[in-house]
Amino acid sequence: MHQLAAKWIVEVLRDSNIPFQICGGLAAKGYGAERELNDIDLFVPGEHFQKVVQAGQSFISKPAKHYCEEGWDLTYVQFKYEGIKVEVGSADGAQIFDVASQAWVPLKIAFDRYVTVTLLGLALPVMLKEDLIRYKTVLSRPVDIDDIRAMRERSG
Numbered sequence: 104m105h106q107l108a109a110k111w112i113v114e115v116l117r118d119s120n121i122p123f124q125i126c127g128g129l130a131a132k133g134y135g136a137e138r139e140l141n142d143i144d145l146f147v148p149g150e151h152f153q154k155v156v157q158a159g160q161s162f163i164s165k166p167a168k169h170y171c172e173e174g175w176d177l178t179y180v181q182f183k184y185e186g187i188k189v190e191v192g193s194a195d196g197a198q199i200f201d202v203a204s205q206a207w208v209p210l211k212i213a214f215d216r217y218v219t220v221t222l223l224g225l226a227l228p229v230m231l232k233e234d235l236i237r238y239k240t241v242l243s244r245p246v247d248i249d250d251i252r253a254m255r256e257r258s259g
Contacts, residue, residue: 135257
């Protein structure tokens with residue numbers, strides 16, 4: 104089902120020429136993490152966010168608004184396609200909670216810094232490994248620590 108959900112959101116984005124970047128667990132899988140996917144996470148530039156919300160209107164399961172939860176402080180929308188959560192965040196003003204410093208820090212998504220990886224049968228723009236490791240290190244949730252360990256083992 105993840106493949107169908109990924110295909111859907113990629114078609115929505117590419118049909119509208121919206122740049123995006125895969126992050127989270129799917130990106131970690133592209134770098135060697137072997138875990139179950141809970142959802143599909145990605146970012147789009149803020150100026151395109153409302154276009155994405157409108158295009159996926161019929162699949163919204165969590166409304167587009169500002170959320171501060173689970174170490175994230177950002178605007179995002181959650182879609183549910185074929186039972187799979189697809190979370191699309193606006194890169195504008197996104198922050199993550201740095202566990203070490205106990206402070207919110209900006210999450211800078213550079214849409215010109217990515218690698219194309221084939222995942223779920225699709226060529227996807229994935230956050231660079233060092234950027235993904237940096238943000239997962241800042242969050243330091245158990246799933247993030249496991250992803251970092253797996254990504255480092257795969258490359259070393």
